[in-house]
Amino acid sequence: xxxxxxxxxxxxxxxxxxxxxxxxxxxTHRGQAHDALCGDDLQMALVIEGGVVTEAxxxxxxxxxxxxxxxxxxxxxxxxxxxxxxxxxxxxxAMLADPTQxxxxxxxxxxxxxxxxxxxxxxxxxCLPWIATLRALG
Amino acid sequence: MTNGLDPHALRSxxxxxxxxxxxKPLVYFDNAATTQRPHSVVExxxxxxxxxxxxxxxxxxxxxxEASEAFEEARESVARFLxxxxxxxxxxxxxxxxxxxxxxxxxxxxxxxxxxxxLITHMEHHANxxxxxxxxxxxxxxxxxxxxxxxxxxxxxxxESLITxxxxxxxxVHVSNALGTVNPVQExxxxxxxxxxxxxxxxxxxxxxxxxxVQALGCDFYCLSGHKMYGPTGIGALWARQSHLEAMPPWxxxxxMIKHVSFTETTFNEVPHKFEAGTPHVAGAIGLKSAxxxxxxxxxxxIAEHEQALLSYATEKLLAIDGLRIIGQAKNKGPVIxxxxxxxxxxxxxxxxxxxxxxxxTGHHCAMPAMQFFDVPATARVSFAAYNTHEExxxxxxxxxxxxxxLVP
Numbered sequence: 001x002x003x004x005x006x007x008x009x010x011x012x013x014x015x016x017x018x019x020x021x022x023x024x025x026x027x028t029h030r031g032q033a034h035d036a037l038c039g040d041d042l043q044m045a046l047v048i049e050g051g052v053v054t055e056a057x058x059x060x061x062x063x064x065x066x067x068x069x070x071x072x073x074x075x076x077x078x079x080x081x082x083x084x085x086x087x088x089x090x091x092x093x094a095m096l097a098d099p100t101q102x103x104x105x106x107x108x109x110x111x112x113x114x115x116x117x118x119x120x121x122x123x124x125x126x127c128l129p130w131i132a133t134l135r136a137l138g
Numbered sequence: 139m140t141n142g143l144d145p146h147a148l149r150s151x152x153x154x155x156x157x158x159x160x161x162k163p164l165v166y167f168d169n170a171a172t173t174q175r176p177h178s179v180v181e182x183x184x185x186x187x188x189x190x191x192x193x194x195x196x197x198x199x200x201x202x203x204e205a206s207e208a209f210e211e212a213r214e215s216v217a218r219f220l221x222x223x224x225x226x227x228x229x230x231x232x233x234x235x236x237x238x239x240x241x242x243x244x245x246x247x248x249x250x251x252x253x254x255x256x257l258i259t260h261m262e263h264h265a266n267x268x269x270x271x272x273x274x275x276x277x278x279x280x281x282x283x284x285x286x287x288x289x290x291x292x293x294x295x296x297x298e299s300l301i302t303x304x305x306x307x308x309x310x311v312h313v314s315n316a317l318g319t320v321n322p323v324q325e326x327x328x329x330x331x332x333x334x335x336x337x338x339x340x341x342x343x344x345x346x347x348x349x350x351x352v353q354a355l356g357c358d359f360y361c362l363s364g365h366k367m368y369g370p371t372g373i374g375a376l377w378a379r380q381s382h383l384e385a386m387p388p389w390x391x392x393x394x395m396i397k398h399v400s401f402t403e404t405t406f407n408e409v410p411h412k413f414e415a416g417t418p419h420v421a422g423a424i425g426l427k428s429a430x431x432x433x434x435x436x437x438x439x440x441i442a443e444h445e446q447a448l449l450s451y452a453t454e455k456l457l458a459i460d461g462l463r464i465i466g467q468a469k470n471k472g473p474v475i476x477x478x479x480x481x482x483x484x485x486x487x488x489x490x491x492x493x494x495x496x497x498x499x500t501g502h503h504c505a506m507p508a509m510q511f512f513d514v515p516a517t518a519r520v521s522f523a524a525y526n527t528h529e530e531x532x533x534x535x536x537x538x539x540x541x542x543x544x545l546v547p
Contacts, residue, residue, distance in 0.1 A: 003493040007486075007544055015486075016547040038485035038501055039509075039516025061515050063483035064545060122489070 006119050007064065010112045014068035019075050021067075024057035031136030032060075033128045040066045040125065044132040046077070053077040058129060065122050070129035072110055082137055089130045096123050143440040148525045151176040151432075155525060162495030165530040170315045170343060170474050170521035171499050172365045175429070179369060182428035183421045194420055195394065195411070209420050212427035213410075216375050219430045220360060221351040226380055229410040230418050233374035234342040235265040237361035238309070240376055240413060241338055242269035244389040245359075250306055252278030257300050257335075258309045259284045259292055260511055261317055264504045266309050266340045279306070286511070290317040290466035298329045305330075308337045312344035316505035316519070317466025318449075318474035320348070327356035336382070342366050342374075346523065347445060347472050349438045352377050364422060368523075369429030373422030376413075383409040390415040441524045445473035448522045452531045459538065461546065465512050473522035476503070479538075482545040484518040490544060494537035496530075 027045035034041050040062040047055035056074040080088070088107070095104050096117035103111040116126045149155045152174050157164050166174060186208065192201035194209045210225070217225040231237040246256070256270045260283050267281075274281045282305075284297035292310075301308070308330045313320050323339055330337045336358035344350060346367040352360045359382070364373040378386075388395055388406055392415035397405040406412045433441065452475055456462055461480035479487060488500035499519045502509045509515065520534065 003490060006489065012544060015545060016481075036502070038483075039514075040483075040485070041515055061483070063485040065486075067483075119489075125485070 005115045006122065008112075008115055010072075011064055011068040011116075014071040015064035018058075018067050018071040020057045020071065021059065022057055023059055024055060027055075027057070029136040029138075031132040031134065033132035033135065035066075035124060035128055038063055038125070040128055042066060042070060042128050042132050044070070044074075044129060044136050046133070046136050048082055048137075051082055053080050053082060056133075058132075062128070063125055065116055065125035066128045069113055069116075069126040072113065073129045073133065076108055076110055077133070085137065086134060089127075089134060092130060093123075093127065096126060143436060143444040143524065145444060145525050145527045148436065149527075151178065152525055153177060159495045159497070160493045162493075163533075165494075165496040165526075165533050167520040167522065167526065167530070167534060168497045168499045169346075169523040169526075170366070170503075170519065172371070173346060173368050173523050174525070175368055175370065175425075176432050178432055179425050179428045183370060183425045186421050186424045191421075193417055205420055208424050208427075209418065212423035215427040215430050216362075217377075219345075219350070219434075220362075220377050221353055222377050223353065224380060226409050227377050227383065229376040229378065229383070229413040230423055231361075231374045231376050232372055232419070233363040233365070234340055234361040235269075235363075235374075237359075237374055237376035238265055238338065238340065239269045240389050241307075241359050241361075241378070242273045244386040244413070245336075245378075245382060246273055246279075246306055247276075247389070248387055250277045250279045253304060254279040254306045255282050255302060255304045256280070256307050256309065257282045257284060257297075257305050259297070259311065259321070260286045261290060261292070261314045261319060261321075261505065261508045262309065262311050263315055263340060263342070264506070265342075266311055266338075267507070270309060280304075283507075286319075289468055290314065290319045290508075290512075291468045292319070292321055292326075294322065294325060294329070297326065301330060301333045301335055303333070305333065305335045308335055309340065310337065311340040311342075313341075313347065313472040313474075314466065314505070314508070315343045315474065315521075316476055316503040316508045316517070317468065318471035318476070319466055319468040320344075320470040320472055323355050323357065331356060343472055343474070346433070347442055349442075358382060364426040364429060367429055368432050370419075370422045370425035373419045373426050375426075380409060383413070386413075388412050388415070392416045394418070436524055444524060445522050445526075448526055448528065448531065449473045449475070451528055452520060452522075452534075455531060455535045456538075459535075459542070461542075465514060465517050474519065475521075476517040476519045478514050478517050479542060479546070481547060482542055484516040486545055487518045487538065487541045490541035491534065491537040494533065494540065496534045496537050498534075
């Protein structure tokens with residue numbers, strides 16, 4: 001597996017210049033996730049109105065894969081109904097686990113993370129922002 | 139470059155070092171996690187299984203005699219290696235962790251009282267934290283922690299002031315796996331002894347790099363792991379003063395550790411067998427002896443000198459990199475360098491240099507409190523052994539620069 005497949009352009013760009021990175025003071029929901037193995041420590045902050053995510057930010061220290069995943073996820077979350085997020089996460093994990101799977105339409109740009117699935121040791125990094133998000137929902 | 143040790147010649151004794159990783163020659167810099175084994179160690183183990191395999195101390199037949207002799211020879215070898223007064227002071231364990239747990243359970247377990255104290259340092263491996271924590275939770279004793287300074291050096295004055303008349307034991311790491319710091323164990327023992335407190339030394343990272351003389355150190359317990367010193371996994375040893383072992387109750391029951399068993403009463407075996415319940419890891423002990431033979435054939439002093447040269451060379455090269463900070467800058471260090479790079483997470487550095495064939499460790503190194511002290515979630519760590527070369531450090535530095543170019547904005 002080549003290095004470029006893991007550290008593809010989209011991951012390196014989101015790592016260097018992440019979207020929605022920083023505090024969100026008026027968040028209505030907050031969740032945290034920690035990966036003891038690599039030391040990632042990630043917080044997700046959301047504003048949820050009428051059962052839909054209207055704002056999303058992330059913060060913390062994380063590796064490039066986690067950061068890129070959080071950056072893409074915080075973009076993608078806007079407008080998503082919260083009651084579907086648990087099943088969305090299942091779809092995301094299934095997409096990572098099977099490199100032959102075709103893009104999942106409703107996951108949009110998150111499909112760009114599929115190559116991470118070929119690095120089993122790093123799949124957890126791509127999932128960490130999801131775990132923090134679902135914890136925020138309680 | 140070095141006096142007497144030719145790492146290139148040594149490498150031929152380690153078949154694994156000839157392999158490639160991601161189509162690049164392997165550069166193995168994760169020796170603090172586990173070293174590689176020379177062919178002689180693998181051969182000693184397979185030769186035992188193929189020629190002398192039997193249970194020990196049980197049979198009258200020839201194979202059992204041979205196995206028992208080889209096992210006890212291995213004990214003698216560990217005793218000599220540590221300059222123990224007698225082989226009776228060597229208990230075989232699964233490794234350092236089990237040795238520490240043995241002391242926590244047997245030496246302190248039966249006698250410690252609520253309000254008693256165990257004193258450790260801020261740079262301990264989890265193996266020298268958690269067994270004491272469990273003991274304290276069970277008994278109401280208190281775990282106290284001696285601080286270190288910003289270079290990763292133990293604050294000896296503070297350490298001494300933390301020894302009280304309730305201190306029941308001091309636990310200290312000889313060489314820190316996360317920072318490289320070599321602790322002044324002899325001074326620590328003098329301070330503890332002055333107040334009658336026994337000292338346990340976690341020697342896992344020291345035995346492959348330093349000449350160990352437990353009598354000169356003045357400690358009471360010394361723990362080691364075979365796999366950190368070119369030997370097999372699953373075998374280690376506890377050295378303890380014989381008087382302690384005689385006084386300590388057994389901690390696990392079973393065969394081997396008994397003299398006589400009836401349903402009403404059991405008489406325990408003599409030391410050290412009293413602490414070795416069940417069939418021991420005979421092949422592991424034989425492999426450990428072979429590893430000690432390897433270290434002694436190369437020479438502990440020669441190994442140390444070579445590794446210190448690698449440490450200086452790598453430190454200088456790393457410090458020349460923009461945004462790189464070395465965590466743990468004690469003057470007296472083992473061949474371990476922990477570092478962080480601004481805007482580049484350790485996990486990514488590890489993955490990228492791996493694709494250049496370079497194996498390094500990333501994470502908290504089982505020393506989370508030390509990481510918290512330096513306010514870093516994780517570091518990257520390189521650690522050297524006798525077979526590493528200056529050329530390998532150059533390969534690593536190139537790989538690291540490549541990683542920085544990918545990750546740093």
